[in-house]
Amino acid sequence: MTTTLLTGIGELVTNDPERAEEGGLLGLVRDAAVVLDGDRVAWVGRAADAPAADLAHDCGGRAVVPGFVDSHSHLVFAGDRSEEFAARMTGQPYAAGGIRTTVAATRAATDEQLAANLARLVGEMRRQGTTTVEVKSGYGLTVADEARSLAIAQQVTSETTFLGAHVVPAAPDGSPGDAGRYVDMVTGPMLAACAPYARWIDVFCESGAFDDDQARTILAAGAAVGLRGRLHANQLGPGPGVRLACELGLAAVDHCTYLDDADVDALAASGTVATLLPGVEFSTRQPWPDARRLLDAGVRVALASDCNPGSSYTSSVPFCLAMAVRDMGMSPAEALHAATRRGAEALRRDDVGALVPGMRADLVLLDAPSYLHLAYRPGVPLVAATWLGGRPLT
Numbered sequence: 001m002t003t004t005l006l007t008g009i010g011e012l013v014t015n016d017p018e019r020a021e022e023g024g025l026l027g028l029v030r031d032a033a034v035v036l037d038g039d040r041v042a043w044v045g046r047a048a049d050a051p052a053a054d055l056a057h058d059c060g061g062r063a064v065v066p067g068f069v070d071s072h073s074h075l076v077f078a079g080d081r082s083e084e085f086a087a088r089m090t091g092q093p094y095a096a097g098g099i100r101t102t103v104a105a106t107r108a109a110t111d112e113q114l115a116a117n118l119a120r121l122v123g124e125m126r127r128q129g130t131t132t133v134e135v136k137s138g139y140g141l142t143v144a145d146e147a148r149s150l151a152i153a154q155q156v157t158s159e160t161t162f163l164g165a166h167v168v169p170a171a172p173d174g175s176p177g178d179a180g181r182y183v184d185m186v187t188g189p190m191l192a193a194c195a196p197y198a199r200w201i202d203v204f205c206e207s208g209a210f211d212d213d214q215a216r217t218i219l220a221a222g223a224a225v226g227l228r229g230r231l232h233a234n235q236l237g238p239g240p241g242v243r244l245a246c247e248l249g250l251a252a253v254d255h256c257t258y259l260d261d262a263d264v265d266a267l268a269a270s271g272t273v274a275t276l277l278p279g280v281e282f283s284t285r286q287p288w289p290d291a292r293r294l295l296d297a298g299v300r301v302a303l304a305s306d307c308n309p310g311s312s313y314t315s316s317v318p319f320c321l322a323m324a325v326r327d328m329g330m331s332p333a334e335a336l337h338a339a340t341r342r343g344a345e346a347l348r349r350d351d352v353g354a355l356v357p358g359m360r361a362d363l364v365l366l367d368a369p370s371y372l373h374l375a376y377r378p379g380v381p382l383v384a385a386t387w388l389g390g391r392p393l394t
Ligand code: NIG
Pocket: 074, 096, 098, 099, 102, 204, 232, 235, 280, 306, 308, 309, 310, 311, 312
């Protein structure tokens, strides 16, 4: 295996807890070097102590951070909802029902069109430093359309999530669908068709989508065929979803915009990661989730893009970091940690989200002397290069 020495790293974010004493939450090392061996990190430390390697790459004094782990996205869809966005910006409220607009466009698209749109969005993400991305189904809502959504998603990521329980689709004649019958389909033939392509199962547990009993039923059916659970919850108002996620020991519960004290206590006492999605609040004009309250209570907080054509059509984790720092009470270090190490935890991955020997060599070179610039310079393309599995992407 060829080894590569990355030199000239002005500031390195390792996220290594063993470096916390000197390097704080992010395990910072200044004037650092990293040795990559194939697709893995082999050595991390001060440049002065670096071992020899087959190849060398000078980072020119740049900051280097772990690749972003975007643990929540909906990238298999067709069409866009820019007019819905424009209407919201002039006062219309966001409603979960908009999902059905994208469902109609997605069903009408060919596999090739869906795959091309997915590839375009993953390309945007890579250029902005994302190296691991979770992708959900949820805009098909028939057995065939959910299964093909996941088969297409699986071509770009192993982190695929079956979200047949996104909303109850309308009946063929356009009348409201029957929720009970739809849950039976999700837990029956749809799950059977989708499980081979999915690692996770998710439910939108919210008034207007699925209630906690339905979520429990759907997650249990998924668990019975080996799918791990995660939830969308407490996005549009208070509800039982966050506490259900904690009770069931799910890996993550996402949105967490409307929380009461019992929700925060349940999160703090559980191993469930609270994933905040500020692109949604930006794009829907909902109140920002209170990251500070969660962090102060000891909750593990992740940040993700929730890239989707309705509530958050951004593929940019740096943009999400900037919002979290500016408006959600996170320090720049907490925000970066949330989009890397905590994102990995939200996906129960121990091979990504940090630059520690043995982990995947997924990293980002910033056109900046410090990671602080990610939030300090919002909207600026600071990603000089994204390295995936030990190689720079061209
Ligand atoms: O994560 N909350 C549910 N699903 C998406 C929104 C999807 C849409 O509006 O199309 C979300 O915000």
